[in-house]
Amino acid sequence: MEVANGAATTTTTPAENGEREDVGGYKLKFCTVCASNQNRSMEAHLRLAQANYPVISFGTGSLVRLPGPTIHQPNVYPFNKVSYDTIYKELDGKDHRLYTANGLLNMLGRNRQVKWGPERWQDWQIGYPRTEQGKDRGHAGTEGGIVDVVFTCEERCWDAVIDDLLNRGSPLNRPVHVINVDIKDNHEEASIGGSGILDLAESLNKAAREEREVMGATAFDMATAASRISFDERVPEIVAEWQERWPNLPATWTLAWF
Amino acid sequence: MATSRQLSVADQIRQLDGARKLVLKDVSYYPQVIQATMPIIGPSSHVEFRRWGADFLAEAFSTPAVPLSGRETLALTVLDTLKSLVEDPNQDVMVLRSVIQTAASIYPLAMRWIINNAYDFPTWGKMTAIKTRIRDIWDTAPLTVRICCIKFVQRVVLAHTSSVNPEPRRGDPLDISRNMVPPNHSVLDGDQLEAEASGLLDRMLSVLEDETSDPLLVDATLNTLSILVRQRPKTSHRIISTLFNFNPLKLATATPLTPKMKVLVKSMEKTTRMLLTHLYRRDVHNPLAGRMQQYVERLARSRAEIFDENGRKRAMVDQVSVGEAKRQRTATLSNRNHTLKAGENTLAQVFTFTNNDGLKNFNVSDAIPAPLAAKISVRTIAQLDTEILQRAIDGVRARFAAFQEVCQQPLNPETAPLGIEEDDDDYEPDYYAAEDTEQLMNKLDSSPSDERRDLQAPVLGALPLPAFKLPPPPLLDPEQAAKVGQGAIARVFGTMQTLEDPTTKKSKAGLNRLAASSYDRDSWITVITRLATRATAGLDDISVKDEHNALALPTVSMSDSIREMLYAYVMEDFRKRIDVAVTWLTEEWYKERVQHRFSSSPNQPRDAPANYEKWTLRLVDGFFSYLHSQDKVLTRFLSELPELTISILARVKLLCRDPSLVNLALTSLYYLVIFRPPVRDIALDTVQDIWTEYEDARPTAAKYLQKWRPGFVDAAQKGAGSTPVGANGAIVAT
Numbered sequence: 001m002e003v004a005n006g007a008a009t010t011t012t013t014p015a016e017n018g019e020r021e022d023v024g025g026y027k028l029k030f031c032t033v034c035a036s037n038q039n040r041s042m043e044a045h046l047r048l049a050q051a052n053y054p055v056i057s058f059g060t061g062s063l064v065r066l067p068g069p070t071i072h073q074p075n076v077y078p079f080n081k082v083s084y085d086t087i088y089k090e091l092d093g094k095d096h097r098l099y100t101a102n103g104l105l106n107m108l109g110r111n112r113q114v115k116w117g118p119e120r121w122q123d124w125q126i127g128y129p130r131t132e133q134g135k136d137r138g139h140a141g142t143e144g145g146i147v148d149v150v151f152t153c154e155e156r157c158w159d160a161v162i163d164d165l166l167n168r169g170s171p172l173n174r175p176v177h178v179i180n181v182d183i184k185d186n187h188e189e190a191s192i193g194g195s196g197i198l199d200l201a202e203s204l205n206k207a208a209r210e211e212r213e214v215m216g217a218t219a220f221d222m223a224t225a226a227s228r229i230s231f232d233e234r235v236p237e238i239v240a241e242w243q244e245r246w247p248n249l250p251a252t253w254t255l256a257w258f
Numbered sequence: 259m260a261t262s263r264q265l266s267v268a269d270q271i272r273q274l275d276g277a278r279k280l281v282l283k284d285v286s287y288y289p290q291v292i293q294a295t296m297p298i299i300g301p302s303s304h305v306e307f308r309r310w311g312a313d314f315l316a317e318a319f320s321t322p323a324v325p326l327s328g329r330e331t332l333a334l335t336v337l338d339t340l341k342s343l344v345e346d347p348n349q350d351v352m353v354l355r356s357v358i359q360t361a362a363s364i365y366p367l368a369m370r371w372i373i374n375n376a377y378d379f380p381t382w383g384k385m386t387a388i389k390t391r392i393r394d395i396w397d398t399a400p401l402t403v404r405i406c407c408i409k410f411v412q413r414v415v416l417a418h419t420s421s422v423n424p425e426p427r428r429g430d431p432l433d434i435s436r437n438m439v440p441p442n443h444s445v446l447d448g449d450q451l452e453a454e455a456s457g458l459l460d461r462m463l464s465v466l467e468d469e470t471s472d473p474l475l476v477d478a479t480l481n482t483l484s485i486l487v488r489q490r491p492k493t494s495h496r497i498i499s500t501l502f503n504f505n506p507l508k509l510a511t512a513t514p515l516t517p518k519m520k521v522l523v524k525s526m527e528k529t530t531r532m533l534l535t536h537l538y539r540r541d542v543h544n545p546l547a548g549r550m551q552q553y554v555e556r557l558a559r560s561r562a563e564i565f566d567e568n569g570r571k572r573a574m575v576d577q578v579s580v581g582e583a584k585r586q587r588t589a590t591l592s593n594r595n596h597t598l599k600a601g602e603n604t605l606a607q608v609f610t611f612t613n614n615d616g617l618k619n620f621n622v623s624d625a626i627p628a629p630l631a632a633k634i635s636v637r638t639i640a641q642l643d644t645e646i647l648q649r650a651i652d653g654v655r656a657r658f659a660a661f662q663e664v665c666q667q668p669l670n671p672e673t674a675p676l677g678i679e680e681d682d683d684d685y686e687p688d689y690y691a692a693e694d695t696e697q698l699m700n701k702l703d704s705s706p707s708d709e710r711r712d713l714q715a716p717v718l719g720a721l722p723l724p725a726f727k728l729p730p731p732p733l734l735d736p737e738q739a740a741k742v743g744q745g746a747i748a749r750v751f752g753t754m755q756t757l758e759d760p761t762t763k764k765s766k767a768g769l770n771r772l773a774a775s776s777y778d779r780d781s782w783i784t785v786i787t788r789l790a791t792r793a794t795a796g797l798d799d800i801s802v803k804d805e806h807n808a809l810a811l812p813t814v815s816m817s818d819s820i821r822e823m824l825y826a827y828v829m830e831d832f833r834k835r836i837d838v839a840v841t842w843l844t845e846e847w848y849k850e851r852v853q854h855r856f857s858s859s860p861n862q863p864r865d866a867p868a869n870y871e872k873w874t875l876r877l878v879d880g881f882f883s884y885l886h887s888q889d890k891v892l893t894r895f896l897s898e899l900p901e902l903t904i905s906i907l908a909r910v911k912l913l914c915r916d917p918s919l920v921n922l923a924l925t926s927l928y929y930l931v932i933f934r935p936p937v938r939d940i941a942l943d944t945v946q947d948i949w950t951e952y953e954d955a956r957p958t959a960a961k962y963l964q965k966w967r968p969g970f971v972d973a974a975q976k977g978a979g980s981t982p983v984g985a986n987g988a989i990v991a992t
Contacts, residue, residue, distance in 0.1 A: 125322060126322075127317075127320055127321045127322050127323070128321065128322055128323050129282035129283070129285070129321070129323055131279075131282050131283050143279060143282050144278075144282060144317055144321075145321070146317070159532060162481075162529070162532045162536075163532065163535075163536050165481070166481065166484035166485075166532070166533065166536045167484070167536070167540075169484065169485035169488075169489070170409070170412075170481070170482060170485065171320070171322070171432055172320040172321075172363070173316075173320060173359045173362035173363050173406075173409050173410070173413065174316065174320060174359055175405055175406070175409070175478065211352075212352065230351065230400050230401060230402035231402065232401060232402040232405065232474055233400075233401045233402065233472070233474055235474075236473065236474070236518055236521045236522050236525065237518050237521075239521050240516070240517035240518040240520065240521045241517070243517055243520075243521065244517055251521070252524055252525065252528055253521060253524075253525050254477045254481065254525050254528065254529045254532075255405065255474055255477040255478050255481065256477075256481045257409060257478075257481050257482060258320075
């Protein structure tokens with residue numbers, strides 16, 4: 001329990017708000033998912049975008065819910081229809097002090113720099129080109145409207161994503177790794193979780209790059225190829241190694257289909 | 259040399275990427291771009307091009323942005339390329355993966371094409387060759403390719419078996435199935451297709467039957483099965499029974515769990531659980547739904563056992579004895595002691611039969627979240643041997659009886675310690691309400707641990723529940739009641755305004771018709787008039803007396819306020835609504851007759867208020883001043899009124915003050931004389947009075963009187979000197 005998340009990691013996480021120079025090369029496409037597409041998924045979205053990964057993000061809840069003056073009066077908004085900017089302005093107008101004090105304005109202020117507004121996973125038309133979202137952070141590479149890895153930030157969201165994919169019936173025939181990283185829904189944990197997700201993304205991307213480099217050879221022998229380990233096979237191992245480094249962010253993985 | 263070539267590859271890829279971005283912006287360019295790139299991405303091209311091309315094709319044939327029909331014709335143009343790419347034994351793995359994905363998307367399209375274009379056998383031949391090749395490498399290829407083979411085979415099985423949607427065009431357009439294959443197709447044989455599908459499905463499911471399967475394959479297979487079970491009924495039983503026999507936790511039992519093993523076991527277990535949960539939730543009527551649910555719960559339990567032992571040992575130490583107690587319980591059931599110890603006993607003790615101290619001291623509300631405890635209780639009770647349950651109930655009953663004997667005080671539900679241990683009260687605030695709570699807990703700035711504690715379900719033991727009585731409603735004083743009643747009536751009038759008059763006259767149902775059953779305007783009129791006349795019949799007079807005696811009631815009676823509204827309603831457009839007036843007044847009259855009959859029998863006759871005459875006169879006064887000479891409505895009104903009195907006819911007489919209305923008044927009266935014998939006399943009296951009082955009316959009046967009272971005019975003219983003509987002449991002049 002005393003082991004701090006990420007204490008054992010050797011890969012240094014980037015400095016806060018640090019943009020990274022784009023080194024190019026092959027990149028996995030990521031998707032981050034939480035309940036309201038506000039805190040955890042957006043923190044991770046930003047972190048991955050800062051590291052120049054293609055990334056999109058969603059929420060699996062029925063509505064965007066933000067804390068209000070009491071627990072019985074949450075602020076509720078529909079997905080896909082209200083921008084972060086609108087929410088920011090509304091809450092700022094309602095009670096500037098309260099929403100500054102609980103960090104909501106800070107969060108929304110960040111979010112409106114990342115993309116237009118909260119999107120709902122279940123309404124995402126997978127495989128539909130996303131060419132209109134050019135201003136979103138992490139947009140480059142996601143134009144095709146598909147991703148390679150989905151990170152959810154809570155078991156419930158992972159369940160919702162898997163159930164939704166089963167429901168859609170996998171019409172695209174494309175494999176996708178769905179990984180849950182359990183993050184408590186508060187600013188501090190979201191920040192730690194964001195680092196954890198970025199670390200995992202780095203590890204996965206490294207493996208994916210290696211796979212592409214290895215297979216670059218023109219001659220490919222089917223018999224010996226079986227001994228080589230592909231990216232897909234390495235994912236559980238990478239998750240396990242990552243879990244050792246981040247013991248307080250319990251993870252679940254499966255290979256699903258779009 | 260090498261570097262320059264490398265550069266040119268990168269440059270060309272960049273160009274290709276540009277082309278791809280173009281099609282993503284406007285998918286109508288797909289045919290051109292695919293045509294143009296096909297030579298570049300062919301089997302002999304550089305691996306980078308092949309990869310790019312295969313990825314591009316996989317994307318092109320899966321994107322929902324291109325309609326299915328468009329994809330179908332495009333598919334025919336790429337089959338050659340796909341076939342040569344997939345058949346190359348030295349093919350790059352990444353290319354192979356994407357090619358098989360593309361083939362999976364194209365297979366149903368190609369099948370639909372051959373169904374509708376049976377002549378095009380070569381095209382179907384290419385598709386079949388691709389399928390054969392994929393089937394061949396399915397077992398030997400690297401895992402990453404094999405998962406794509408699984409997906410391809412799933413598409414083939416989907417296409418080869420009958421769908422639940424009998425009419426493919428109605429349902430999902432992508433739902434291409436055996437249903438679409440005509441029985442006498444020259445190329446496709448439905449039975450053969452189905453047999454092939456059945457074989458392929460068996461091979462697919464063998465992954466779950468083989469204990470040594472790689473978890474990647476297991477997950478990939480599990481995640482393809484949902485749509486097969488839901489949309490291909492013939493496969494569903496086979497698949498679900500395979501799932502029942504599949505134990506995703508087998509891997510965990512054998513070896514010590516390495517971190518990777520943990521990830522794999524957890525993954526397979528969770529994926530299985532998700533699939534089954536998904537299936538029984540989507541199809542609750544499935545005969546196997548109950549078993550699926552049981553299987554899921556069992557799986558969750560054994561998973562908890564495996565992982566708890568490894569991961570949460572410290573937290574579980576004091577529960578070890580609980581496990582033992584559980585095992586012992588059945589043994590001690592028969593020889594339980596039914597008597598309670600003397601003195602005070604908690605409710606929990608009344609219900610406790612075990613002798614195991616560990617179990618007695620185990621506080622359920624501390625260790626187990628309430629919803630889980632409820633679930634366990636329900637399941638346990640459901641599965642309990644009825645005999646044992648009965649014995650336990652008898653035991654508790656005996657204890658209560660003994661308890662009552664000892665201390666005569668009965669157990670007071672308000673003061674009994676409800677919340678000690680066995681509090682199975684229904685009251686269970688839904689503090690776990692999934693996402694809401696999670697979001698509500700999102701008090702992002704403060705320390706998370708504190709926040710969580712606030713919102714957790716209250717510990718059951720700490721929640722005493724006194725009997726709760728709803729506060730009595732505030733008393734409704736008569737004035738408020740009247741106000742509310744008037745509001746209701748006003749709304750009925752509001753509704754009537756919106757109801758159009760029936761355009762066509764409905765055939766009357768005669769005596770069999772029911773009043774107010776059709777909810778049209780007439781029905782509402784009936785309701786309202788009866789409400790006004792009958793609802794408070796018999797009460798009115800009392801209130802009238804009260805008014806006379808004490809003048810205590812400041813409010814108008816309900817009936818009168820309805821009458822006021824009816825009056826206003828008729829007056830708004832009396833020519834059209836005269837039938838309403840007649841209906842209303844008829845009801846008034848009828849009610850008075852009935853009331854009269856009842857009140858005349860007892861010794862103490864009541865003076866029922868004469869509403870009929872009062873309101874008839876008010877109406878007459880109201881609309882008579884608006885009449886003009888052509889208004890037949892007067893004749894109709896007078897002839898339809900159930901009872902005419904002298905005072906009503908006196909009002910008609912007054913109409914003659916206006917010379918233009920003389921004719922109307924007299925005609926109406928004459929009509930009464932002819933057609934209503936009961937009132938003939940008073941009508942003639944009125945005509946007589948008119949003759950006497952209004953000189954303008956004399957010619958017409960005399961004509962009528964001549965016929966019915968021949969002697970009158972002559973007699974009157976003889977004594978003309980003494981008649982007060984002058985006075986009446988003055989009235990006429992004004």
